[in-house]
Amino acid sequence: MSSSLSTSFRQVAILLWALALGVTMTACSSGPLARKLHLEDTSPDAALAYSQGLSRLTPAELTRERTVLGALPQTPFNQVRIAMLLGHPRVQQDLARGHGILEGVLKSTEPAAQTFHPLARQLADNYGERIKLEIQLERQGQQLKESQRKSAELQDKLDSLANIEKSLIPRPRPGKPEGARR
Template sequence: MNVERAVALATIVAVVSGCALERAAPPPGVEEPDPPVIVEQASPVLAADVNLRAILAFYRKSRGMSRAELIAERKALEGSDGRPLDELRLAMLLGQERSDLVRALGLLDAIARSDNPQALALQPLARLLSDQYAERLKLETQSERLGVNIRDAEKRAAAATAQARELQEKIDALAEIERNLPGRPAPPVPTGGTNR
């Protein structure tokens, strides 16, 4: 029974305190001030989010482009006015072709160092792509170096095999000559006499 009373009392207190939160009407003759006007401004975070979404959409679209479409898109971006967003898109296209990673890195580094307001929002993505492209360039260089080492090793192995074959032919020729030699006379057997 005490629990029921406590619950009922708590409910009444909550209802009464809720009513106290309502604003009382101003006294007669006093005007209520106008509520503050809230003006929504374009948030830089929201603008950056829109840019990143557009860039990711461009990336997905460019992954499905044919070589001719990639070249046409690249030429269009190369002819643009050098906006950071276009430079980033161009760097992404150059990174796909793999032959222009150095140029793509140059574009990304320029965006990362820029103090242009448009570039500031793109700098984290530019740094990320720059790190990935630098790593790819390093791996491609190592791969080329390993390819050269493998080709050199194959040439040395082929030369060693040829030399071994040549030596084996000489050994076989010497063995053939030795077989064709007439047999040696047996050494004389000593006779029973002893020399003093």
């Protein structure tokens, strides 16, 4: 229990450090974010700081960043950063690809990848949930379209029945028979 507690405190400390680093990064000059960060720091802390920096980039800069990261060696650090970029809300998302990259990092037994396992697990879980939600949203959209189609068909049938009823020759109302008048 104490090891999981210390791991949680470590993760919170990493997050706080990343937030503090993210605030100081606003003073960085323009250009791809991969060049702004110290590339010699390839720790999970640096990856968290990178994630914070992504939110300050324009969509054009994010697209450029994707190109820059694609040209870098595929180390666990760069793979996590690519996955972060693939899941960023302001670019064309590819959560399935990002999830696959993160699963690759999680399956790796090399020491460099193992330092990223907690972060990669968190991101992979997040991406997995987002993928499930997208699938559920797509299903609901399909169900809504089907429901609207059926509703339109039923309305057409009701309209047809109403038109048939209007076109019927009106029959005289039966009056009371003569014998019933007493």
